[in-house]
Amino acid sequence: MCGVKVVCVTCDLYSKLIPGFCHFLEEGWPDRPWNLEIVAGIEQSWFEGLPYSFWFYGADRLWASNMLAYLQQTSARIIVLVLDDYYFLDSVDNALMVDLVAMMQADESIGYINLRPWTDDVLDGTQWQEWQKREDRPLVGEYDKATAEYLLSLQPGMWDVAYLISLLVEGEDHWTVERAGTERARQSDKRMLGVLQPFPMPYLNVTRYGVYRDGSREILVSRLGEGSEILALLDEMLKERIRGCW
Numbered sequence: 001m002c003g004v005k006v007v008c009v010t011c012d013l014y015s016k017l018i019p020g021f022c023h024f025l026e027e028g029w030p031d032r033p034w035n036l037e038i039v040a041g042i043e044q045s046w047f048e049g050l051p052y053s054f055w056f057y058g059a060d061r062l063w064a065s066n067m068l069a070y071l072q073q074t075s076a077r078i079i080v081l082v083l084d085d086y087y088f089l090d091s092v093d094n095a096l097m098v099d100l101v102a103m104m105q106a107d108e109s110i111g112y113i114n115l116r117p118w119t120d121d122v123l124d125g126t127q128w129q130e131w132q133k134r135e136d137r138p139l140v141g142e143y144d145k146a147t148a149e150y151l152l153s154l155q156p157g158m159w160d161v162a163y164l165i166s167l168l169v170e171g172e173d174h175w176t177v178e179r180a181g182t183e184r185a186r187q188s189d190k191r192m193l194g195v196l197q198p199f200p201m202p203y204l205n206v207t208r209y210g211v212y213r214d215g216s217r218e219i220l221v222s223r224l225g226e227g228s229e230i231l232a233l234l235d236e237m238l239k240e241r242i243r244g245c246w
Contacts, residue, residue, distance in 0.1 A: 003077040004034045004101055007086055010084035011060055012041040016237040017084040017206065020220075020230040028088030029201075033098065035081065036119075039070045046233060063174035064209065071165050078104055080115075082156045085206040089223060092201040099139060100158060100195070111163035111190025113140060115201050116155040140193040145186045152181030156201045163190045206234070210242030 008025075009020055019037060025036065037053045041060055054075075057066045071079075078101060104110050129193055152167055154174055166188065167181045185192065206216045212234075224231050 003075070003076070003105075004079070005074065005076040006032060006034050006080045007039060007070075007074075007076075008036065008082050008084055009039045009063075009070075010041075012044075012208070014038055014084055014237070014243050015044050016046055016233040018044075019046055019050065019233060020087060020206070020224075021084055022052065023230055024087040024089055024185045025108075025223075026092060028169070029092035029094065031094045032092070033094070037074075041066075044076070056172060062171055063166045064177050065170045068165065068170060071161055071168075072124055074161060076161055078160055079159050081154075081157070081159055081164075081199075082203075083154060085157060086201075086203040087206055087220075088201060088203050089219070090202040092202075093198065096139070096195075096200040097196075100200070104158060105159065108160075109191050110193060111160045111188065112152075112192045113158040113193075113241070114153055115157050116153075116195075134202035140195055143192040143194065145192065148182070148192075150178060150182055151185035151192055152178055154178060156203070158198040159226050160190065163188070207242075208237065210238070213237055 001046075006025075008018070008021055022036075024031075032062050033172070035053060037055055038047075038050075040047070040198060041056065041058065042056055043054070046066065047054065055070055055148055057069045060066065061069075080097070080101075100115075102114055104113065145151060154177070167184050169180065204216055204219055205213060206220070207213060217231075217234075220228075220234070
């Protein structure tokens with residue numbers, strides 16, 4: 001499908017997450033019909049041999065500026081946007097993903113589809129998001145823009161590229177993007193949707209606040225083994241709390 005890309009975003013301080021991200025992407029979504037493009041700061045030795053397209057933004061200028069630089073030059077009309085510490089330990093529902101992209105391609109009023117039906121992942125339980133089921137669209141619900149807490153979320157999501165560009169402001173970090181971007185989205189003319197169950201992209205959120213999330217390393221050891229090169233990279237990156245980035 002032309003005009004669609006899977007985009008994973010990282011920064012220099014967290015870039016050692018990328019080999020693990022790619023490993024589990026291939027395990028969990030080997031039949032994806034769209035190319036992966038990794039948006040990163042500068043080239044790193046641990047990127048060598050990874051068979052994907054990279055786009056380097058250079059010196060970090062905070063999340064929104066880095067993303068705008070990428071989005072303003074991409075040929076994609078729709079992107080599946082994911083962050084570097086989302087590891088797809090279970091199978092991605094490729095058929096559902098294809099159906100959702102087809103929905104966006106057929107209806108230009110849709111600006112965004114949140115692909116996560118809960119506010120956090122399996123380590124924190126299941127709290128429902130705010131979208132309401134639409135009888136004419138059994139796959140998705142629709143946000144009430146007046147009341148929804150997070151209209152712009154950096155959970156896995158499908159974005160109309162031009163719409164995402166319109167919600168971003170240079171110089172904002174990723175926390176500000178979600179909060180301030182949500183307020184900008186309230187005034188926008190695009191519709192914002194979210195999937196109903198089942199979640200098409202189940203993932204483990206590996207880090208939080210610059211360290212392993214409680215329980216995440218143990219899960220990775222069970223999948224990769226204690227001697228894994230991927231785990232060694234993560235241990236090196238997270239041996240001390242990462243302070244700052246984006």
